Amino acid sequence: MRENVEYALAWTSLKFLGLLPRSSARSVGAHLASLLFRLQPRWRQIALFNLQLAFPGSTEAERSKIVRDMVRNLGWLAAEFAHLPQYNRGNIEDVIVLDGFENFAAAENQGKGVLFLTGHMGAWELKPYAHALYHRPIYFVIRPINNPRVDALVNRYRSGSGNQPIEKKHAARAIVKALRHGGVVGILADQNAALEDSVFVDFLGIPAATTTGIARMARHSGAPVVPVYSYWDSVLRKYRLRYEPALTLTRTDDEERDIRDYVVQFNEALGSYVRRFPDQWFWVHRRWKTRPIGEDPIYPDLRLETVASEPQTHEAASVGGKR
Secondary structure, three states: OHHHHHHHHHHHHHHHHHHOOHHHHHHHHHHHHHHHHHHOHHHHHHHHHHHHHHOOOOOHHHHHHHHHHHHHHHHHHHHHHHOHHHOOOOOHHHOEEEEOHHHHHHHHOOOOOEEEEEOOEOOOOHHHHHHHHHOOOOEEEEOOOOOHHHHHHHHHHHOOOOOEEEEHHHHHHHHHHHHHOOOEEEEEOOOOOOHHHEEEEEEOOEEEEEEOHHHHHHHHHOOOEEEEEEEEEOOOOEEEEEEOOOOOOOOOOOHHHHHHHHHHHHHHHHHHHHHHOHHHEOOOOOOOOOOOOOOOOOOHHHHHHHHHHOOOOHHHHHHHHHO
16 A cells, blocks of 8 residues: 555656646745655754765855755756656757766777766756767666655656666676677766775765775776766756766776775765765765774764664673662
């Protein structure tokens, strides 16, 4: 029953926003996002805490404004996602324009496929959709939504321009195959990673557990890594799809050192975007959740959970035994 209700809500929301004119859908999306954040105050608290970590010199007013703008942008993203089926090669330029496409073209011309290094930035669902309309479809790595009906619905929208999803748990072999045939694979690399799959590298000045997957793929295949992001241009009144020059990745005989060096570059590239457009990043995610073994959690609620779950001392246990 829960899955059916979730699917009905998702389907109705997408259809409703999709039927509205784009400008109206963006306005409604922004109001709905604001309402959701008022109903879920914890999301705002996480975003403010993350901003204080990343920008310790910022004021409370500055951080609050970034969160408000982020929420508005999330509402706009929902509207753009609902309108994906309406976008085509003839009208996509009314929504998003290319910036630095020559950087991608130079990487593609190497003939080894291309890895897009990207994250939850700007209109991240519109980004690969637009690239496929302007040029050709790509593959993108996803983590399936728990509700299979909602997952199928979302992927139908995502794949409308020809893009093909790759499930994260089956990603390695599929990515290698795609690159071997000159394909392009987009990977969101800005989220917290599990301890066993990551290295700790600074992100916005704080050591963060960062996935090594894209670095290993790049080293194994020789495919260039192109940082790609989107952002709202308030002057142009459109999104910009920005392609940066491919990163300079040097291969040596020391694989683990290479991997770490690559990841350092990746986090620097992603972090520079966040610093430039802080309101365009998804601050609600707990990016610094995983910590090195023995280090206390960064987030206050996790610290409390850790203390609560710690075993009692021998003395406390003895007292309890006497009772």
